[in-house]
Amino acid sequence: MALAPEPDQRGRILDAALRLMGSGGAHAMSMRRLAAECGLNVATLYHYFPSKADLLREVIAHQSYEDLLAQTPPVDPSLPPRERLAALLEWIWREMATQDDMWRVLLGESLHADPAALSSAAELSALFESALHRWMRDLFTGEVLVEAEVLARVLRGTIYGFFIENLPLPYGDRMRFLSKRAREVATVLLPA
Secondary structure (H helix, E strand, O other): OOOOOOOOHHHHHHHHHHHHHHHHOOOOOOHHHHHHHHOOOHHHHHHHOOOHHHHHHHHHHHOOOHHHHHOOOOOOOOOOHHHHHHHHHHHHHHHHHOOHHHHHHHHHHHHOOOHHHHHHHHHHHHHHHHHHHHHHHHHOOOOOOOOHHHHHHHHHHHHHHHHHHHOOOOHHHHHHHHHHHHHHHHHHHOOO
């Protein structure tokens, strides 16, 4: 009699696949290596995911950012505007850094023009820009800012650019660098 699969087995497979894809890219990860990592046979993987492309789509879909983007960032609204913006940027970069493997997968597979990665990256960018717009509106009520929608679009590109540029650095070095960049961005966007 066959044993029933663990209820969380699918999630364990997706988490292991994300780690492996994040370290070497989806193209370099074999189903055999993933099976070994999970302590399963390859046939079991194909039971859950008929192809590597299906696995990649599910790895990306498994990550949900709606809850994070729906929350209000823990930024003190009584801070001066520049400090408030710098605190928001630092919080965003810390949250992004908790998902390094996903960023590597999305970037790598988007560069390989994988349709699932391109679609997921575009969807995530739209959700992120919408959240930025809302955060800017809520955190800077009453301050004279450029149009919040335009500012959100500019910030999105700036946030991605600095984050991706520093993704190879160790976490501590990256956060120190990004903290400096947060203050510089705030100074440029909110001149005295």
